[in-house]
Amino acid sequence: MLVIDRLSRRFGNKTAVGDVSLSIEPGAFVGVIGRSGAGKSTLLRLINRLVDPSEGTIGFGDREVSSLKGAGLRAWRADCAMIFQQFNLVGRLDVLTNVLMGRLNKVSTPRSVLNLWSKDDRAIALAALEAFDIGNLAHQRADSLSGGQQQRVAIARALVQEPKILLADEPIASLDPRNTKIVMDALQRVNKEFGITVLCNLHSLDLARAYCDRLIGMSAGRVVFDGRGFDLTEDVARELYGLEAGEVMDDHHAAAPKALAHA
Numbered sequence: 001m002l003v004i005d006r007l008s009r010r011f012g013n014k015t016a017v018g019d020v021s022l023s024i025e026p027g028a029f030v031g032v033i034g035r036s037g038a039g040k041s042t043l044l045r046l047i048n049r050l051v052d053p054s055e056g057t058i059g060f061g062d063r064e065v066s067s068l069k070g071a072g073l074r075a076w077r078a079d080c081a082m083i084f085q086q087f088n089l090v091g092r093l094d095v096l097t098n099v100l101m102g103r104l105n106k107v108s109t110p111r112s113v114l115n116l117w118s119k120d121d122r123a124i125a126l127a128a129l130e131a132f133d134i135g136n137l138a139h140q141r142a143d144s145l146s147g148g149q150q151q152r153v154a155i156a157r158a159l160v161q162e163p164k165i166l167l168a169d170e171p172i173a174s175l176d177p178r179n180t181k182i183v184m185d186a187l188q189r190v191n192k193e194f195g196i197t198v199l200c201n202l203h204s205l206d207l208a209r210a211y212c213d214r215l216i217g218m219s220a221g222r223v224v225f226d227g228r229g230f231d232l233t234e235d236v237a238r239e240l241y242g243l244e245a246g247e248v249m250d251d252h253h254a255a256a257p258k259a260l261a262h263a
């Protein structure tokens with residue numbers, strides 16, 4: 001269980017995350033929603049320690065994540081994979097090598113530097129690509145792939161890391177609707193078939209409702225909703241998204257906020 005207790009992060013005078021307390025059950029698929037600037041990315045970055053907290057703690061089992069350093073911090077980052085809106089692949093390397101990067105924490109540095117991956121590691125990486133229907137792309141340069149294909153490579157790289165948690169920071173923000181579905185389905189498989197806890201930042205409320213078991217709504221750094229998708233009322237959506245609410249909800253729900261926007 002991931003336990004976040006009174007977590008805050010300030011940048012100068014700006015509170016990006018303020019006094020957030022949450023427990024995330026193992027195996028959950030959690031959507032973090034809210035408008036731009038609500039603090040969603042900072043929350044994920046705090047969890048995998050790309051950003052340090054100003055106050056509060058993050059615990060995972062018996063580990064006090066917020067105070068880890070050195071080898072302990074590297075071990076945590078291995079347990080806590082992250083994927084990004086811009087995929088973060090090494091474009092000039094082939095797809096298989098990009099996925100093998102996810103195994104770096106499992107092999108000695110000299111072997112990885114010399115690209116001496118074991119047969120087993122290669123088989124694991126290829127199987128991960130095949131799980132997301134892109135095994136045929138293993139030997140192509142990563143930068144020759146479409147956005148949806150690149151994001152599936154990033155998910156495969158995260159999977160071979162054998163993490164306990166996958167953090168996905170707006171993973172579909174650069175994708176068209178078809179690739180959005182393919183990538184969200186891939187994340188769903190990571191969660192349901194591989195049993196990995198997924199925390200996913202999403203702008204679209206409809207997508208969050210469709211894929212996530214639990215939604216955490218953030219506004220100005222604070223959690224203002226925590227519950228199931230169908231419990232999220234139009235009033236809460238308006239609190240979360242303001243006049244943007246119409247853009248993130250389906251036509252039926254959108255009617256009122258759009259009317260408000262024109263009032």
Ligand SMILES: Nc1ncnc2c1ncn2[C@@H]1O[C@H](COP(=O)(O)OP(=O)(O)OP(=O)(O)O)[C@@H](O)[C@H]1O
Nearest residue numbers: 011014015016034035036037038039040041042043
């Ligand atoms: N490194 C930083 N330095 C200064 N301010 C920052 C930094 N990172 C985030 N912030 C500020 O903290 C607030 C929350 O940002 P954050 O990126 O977490 O929001 P978000 O909900 O993920 O938004 P988006 O969907 O646009 O990524 C914003 O006002 C942002 O400008």
